[in-house]
Amino acid sequence: MTATTIHDIGYRHYGGPRLGRGYAIRSLYSNSLRGVFGLGRPGRAKVLPFALFALMCIPALVSVAVRLVMAKLVPTAPPINLFPYRAYIFDLQAISAIFLAAQSPQMVSRDLRFHVMPLYLSRPIRRFDYILAKLAAMFSALLIVFAAPLTLLYLGALLNKMNAWDQLTQYGPALGGAVVYALVLAAFGLCVASLTPRRGFGVAAIIALYLVSYGAVSILQGILVANTYDSAAGYVGLLSPYTLVEGFQTWALRQEHTGIGYVEPGAGGAVFVVVVVAVLAAALGILVARYRKVAS
């Protein structure tokens, strides 16, 4: 291609439709969601998110496979899943925690580090729209990671001719729990990641906060349970993201409890709902305050 041909083509003006702010927000949302999974990025950016996604799904597949074989070998075996719906996300939390830590910074720190914000802000969107699109994208990414294995479990159960309604009563609430997990974790991850333009710091900070809070909760709960303060141990769960949502779904979605410590079904459990709402509101407040300071 030579310079001459380029000049001959000439500049063409655009006469088509110009979609407004809503479309711009949706474009940012879909671009960010693709970015979480490394789509539209070089190959190596896809490795980690897809590996973690696969890791999340493997136990569900194993569960379905085991059930298939069991049904053949022992026709009288009780129709249970190796990994129950209600505990799936909580039991595999290490995987989604790594996913969150690795992908939140790439979602927001990157735009800060490379000063992309002025370009976004010179488009027909507002600062709050940016925050909203990024939160929605991270929420959707986590929901995909959570809902995919749960759905595999459910489809596997149907394949195994287990009672569809009985399965649905477990699958449905578990999906509801997945929504709350995704909301809380997305807010937590983006909040921490938005505080630093350095990707590495973001990853380390999220992992550290997760490990420290979960470790502290586990130790405290262990001590309290050993001294038969089971209820108090349950409330300690408010202090770490996964145990918080676990408490929420135990109470609000009437799910059987996972992990140690136990909050009596009753008014006390409502605290978990209040704290979940408070955490989401606080995270939004922090993000708004943070992005008010980002230069346009």
Place this chain on the structure above:
Amino acid sequence: MTIIATRGLTKRFPRVTALDRLDLRVEPGVVGLVGANGAGKSTLIKILLGLLPVTEGGAEVLGMDVRTSGEAIRARVGYMPEHDCLPADVSATEFCVHMARMSGIPPSAARERTADVLRHVGLYEERYRPIGGYSTGMKQRVKLAQALVHDPDLMFLDEPTNGLDPAGRDDMLGLIRRIGTDFGISVLVTSHLLGELERICDHVIIIDGGRLLRAQDIGAYTEATKTIAVEVAEGRDTLGHRLADSGLQVRANGRDLLVDLRDEETYDVVRDAVTDLGLGLVRLEQRRHHISDVWQERPA
């Protein structure tokens, strides 16, 4: 039609007044906005984009009020910031498509326009590689492309030649000129280097300390003046005195003597004086204004 108009535009930050009762009227074309660092150029652009609140006065861009129509203005304006603003991990194509969509262009049109615009700015095979591996010149082209990809009516280019080598600078200036003439898009381009704006602009606006210093057609700055510059190898002052004795207005300017041109005979007087004194004449020319004279002639 006026593309940019400001009336008594004032912007005060807690410690500094960035713009001080600025009155501007900018007509379509390639317009240079000149000022030293800190003169208020970037602040003006941010206000015109509707991103910074105005302290006093008002401004309109493409006939829209910056206070109330920021989004509508930003949909029709392209902005190329002064500093780095490109993510390293995506290709120029991927990035420009995304930015076109952020400006409201539907997906398929965004891809078409990206291909067009990247070709116009001179990016070819490399447009599929991550931007992180680009040279400064290529990055500047991508920054220009993302400001052009949604076919704006007006572009704000903030120091587009920053960090470029002389060849890259020439290419960039040529591109900007072409955007103004061939593409028919108005451009407001800032620079602290006057010389490069002389080459590409139809009009030049000079601001200093947030105030308007001068706004004129480029021709007005560079028209011939009634002054001739005389340079001699040695004996500048001797010649100066001799010419002053002949009744000419003379002042020293570096190695030159600036002599007011009364009529054609002034040349002869200078020539004769040089010959009589036996000096070596290096240069004798009628001076033209450069934009930069605005700075030197300004009362301190």
